[in-house]
Amino acid sequence: MGKVEKITIKLAMLFIGLSLLFPARVLAAEKNEINEITEKKQIIFLLDASKSMQGDGQWIEAADSACMIASALPKEYEVALLVYNTEIVYEEDFGNINQKTRHALETVELQGYTTPAVALETAADMFDSAAADKRVVFISDGEISLRDQSETETAIRQFENMVDQIAEQGIKIDMFAIPNDKTENEVSYGTKVTSGEQYTVGENQTIEEITAKYLFQTLQIEKIELGEAVSGEGNMTVDLQDTYMQNAKILLVSGENIEDFHVAGQCESLNMLQGNKFAVAELENPLERQITMDYSLENRGNVHTYLIKEYFLKADMEKSYTSEEGTFTLKVNVVNHQEKPVLDSETLKDSISVLINGKEASYRVENGTAMVPYQTDETAKVNVEIAIQPSGNVVHYIKTADTVELTVPVVEEEPDYTVLWIVIISLCAVVLLLSVLYERKKQKKNDGETGSIIIEKSEPPVLPKYDFSGxxxxxxxxxxxxxxxxxxxxxxxxxxxxxxxxxxxxxxxxxxxxxxxxxxxxxxxxxxxxxxxxxxxxxxxxxxxxxxxxxxxxxxxxxxxxxxxxxxxxxxxxxxxxxxxxxxx
Structure with missing residues (x-):
């Protein structure tokens, strides 16, 4: 590098250094980190496998009910299952209920007497103390019986004592009661003490209807009703409306036995669980909106179809200040589990609101980000909250309420540096001119001594490039x-x-x-x-x-x-x- 080039670079650096001495307006953004809050909920089904449950189809209906709820619940729920008579004869731990479980329940032998205290005690030990909601669901005729009357009365007292302990731990006992004219429902004591829900089969409702009611009313799981029909077979095209959900579940509940159930659609994985009178298809990360479903029954009967969509959303927020307009812009970005901006979806955008100090604010969407203008003349703290309406969907999202401090920068009157700049530029120009003249004089002197000037050519850098082949x-x-x-x-x-x-x-x-x-x-x-x-x-x-x-x-x-x-x-x-x-x- 020649001396002239070196001097030019030094002068450019001088200009940059001088420019940093004077104030300039900048656009600043600050990112607010919001911590995710997760609440785990646990349910343990206790299925009565005593001899008194040998009624017409009662046991299979109980197995259907437990497996249907376990497969339809969203990710925040963990479900386990215990089968008991006087001891635990079959169990599935949290998260393990699948089609294999449903098949295994059909092979359970219904025999012997029944003491639900042992099942309740086992369930109490299985719960995670950190779970936000803990429930036990009995599916039973409510009988407690042993070989003689004194043993039976002891078993009843043991059950009631166990219920009292359960209540102190904040665990609720719900029950799907299957009527039995020959026995008294002793298990209902648990629902009364813990303020649980009790549904009785046969009171103008089937166990399938009770199961759906428990899922959508007691547990308040959001769903979209796809339709109700009386038929022996059918097919349907389901519009998911978007592909931003983590999973979509199609639940079919029938009054008659299901022979075939098929669901087709592009997704990362498809999981199925089918019982006698229900079927659930779970599509993980759907890749297209249109899903097809067809089914056939042994006989014509009532058919209810539901769609359960589950979203995992998170939000982050930035703020910026434009001094020329005196306006802040709050930038809210809401993305799904795959980091896709959900505000690009018309169906989801309509369910997302931005609240400032508790009042809904209007916003525009740019590149998937909500731009919320806010004007203030002085520094202020505002509460910003992202509200999402479920609209029939299961939505998990980070609590996005946050207090944001909006600091209005103090703008001082800038002095007039025009004269100073003229002097500096003039001096620099003189220095540059003198340097060029000096270098030319020195080069002429060197020419006289050597008689030639050697100029080395610099080759441009070669950029890597890949051509097409094949x-x-x-x-x-x-x-x-x-x-x-x-x-x-x-x-x-x-x-x-x-x-x-x-x-x-x-x-x-x-x-x-x-x-x-x-x-x-x-x-x-x-x-x-x-x-x-x-x-x-x-x-x-x-x-x-x-x-x-x-x-x-x-x-x-x-x-x-x-x-x-x-x-x-x-x-x-x-x-x-x-x-x-x-x-x-």
Whole structure:
């Protein structure tokens, strides 16, 4: 580097240093961290497996009831199960109730006498003391009996003592009572002492109806009713309205036995649990809004269908101040469990409100963020709260009430530095001119001594660049029209484009379909002759039986292939990435 260049750089640094001496207005933002509060709730079902429960279908209905509630409850609930007579004959710990449990309950042998105190004591030891809500649910005819009267009376007293201890621990006892004319309901003592709920089967309600009532009324689980019908079979297309939920559950409750139950839709995983008169399908992280469901029953009967959607949302907030307008802007960003801004969803946006000092404030949405203007002439503390209406959905969100201090900066009158700047610039110009003249004089002197000047050329830095390689083979596997489109091969080697879209590829292959978001799948050259691609739209890309995520860059190497699915499965196209022989290039 020459001396002239060094002097120029020093002068530029001098200018920067001087500029930092004078005040300037800036836009400041402060992020408020909000801690998440989680509340765990626990339920333990106690199923009576004594001989008195051998009535027509009573035991299977009890198994259905417990498994249905366990599979339909949201993530904040943990459910366990104990089966008892005079001892515990079967148990499932928290979080383990599934289709295997339902099958195992069918094999339980109903026999012997019954003493519920042992089951209640076991349940009390299983609860987590930190759980916000703890419930025991008996499904029983309420009988307490042993071999003789004195033993029975002792068992009743043991049960009542255990109930009193349970009540002191804040545990509620609920009961689905199955009437038995030959016995007295001794277990109902628990619901009275703990202020629990008791439902009786047969009082103009079936156990399936009681189970749904317990789920949606007693536990107040939010749901959307999809419909009620009297039929032997049916099918339905369910609109999830968005894909921001962590899971969506479709619950079918029937008055008759269910023969078949199927749910189809794109999601990360699908879990099913089916009993005699209920079925639950859980779709983890749905990838599309439209879900199809079909079912068939042994006989025509009443069918109720519900949709339970569960969202996990969190919010963070920033503030900024624009001095020219004297206005603060509160920036509220609400995202789901995948960090996707939910304000981009019209259905969710309508249920989200921003409250300032308890009053709802209007806001506009920019890039998925709520922009809330707030004007004040002096420093103030305001309470900002994010309120979310469930609207039939189960919503878990961070408590976003926070006090924000809005500090109005003091703006001092700036002195006039015009004359000073003129003097400084003039001095710098003189110094620069003298330096240039000095360097020229010195160079002329050197020319006289050496007779030549050697100028070394500096080469520009070489930026890494990956060109396209190989070729693409395009196969139309499924089209929206019946006409055949022959396989197509596109040469990529030597392409001068920085990137190409799939929309360009399909046009080159003569695929005259309107494919939604085809222009949002783009390909670029990659390292080691790879073909890189990224999907920014809502088309589906499958590689090696895995659905690839949106907005993530992937690589395709020679001999590999991907499947592109458009228009909700209406069109399927397969791309094969191949090498080219030198003679073909």
């Amino acid at each position: 070729q693409l083979a395009v196969y139309l596997l499924k089209g929206e029209q019946e006409d055949d489109v022959a396989p197509c091969s596109i040469k990529l080697f030597g392409k001068s484009r920085k990137s190409i879209s799939f929309d360009w590829i399909k046009d080159r292959c003569g695929i005259d379909y309107k494919l939604s978001d085809a222009d949002k799948i783009r390909f670029t050259g990659g390292k080691d002759h790879a073909l890189c691609f990224k999907n920014s739209g809502y088309a589906t890309i499958v590689k090696e039986n895995q659905i690839l995520k949106r907005e993530r860059k992937y690589s395709l190497y020679y001999g590999e292939k991907i499947l592109l699915i458009f228009n909700n499965g209406g069109t399927e196209i397969e791309l094969h990435y191949k090498n080219m022989k030198p003679s073909e290039r």
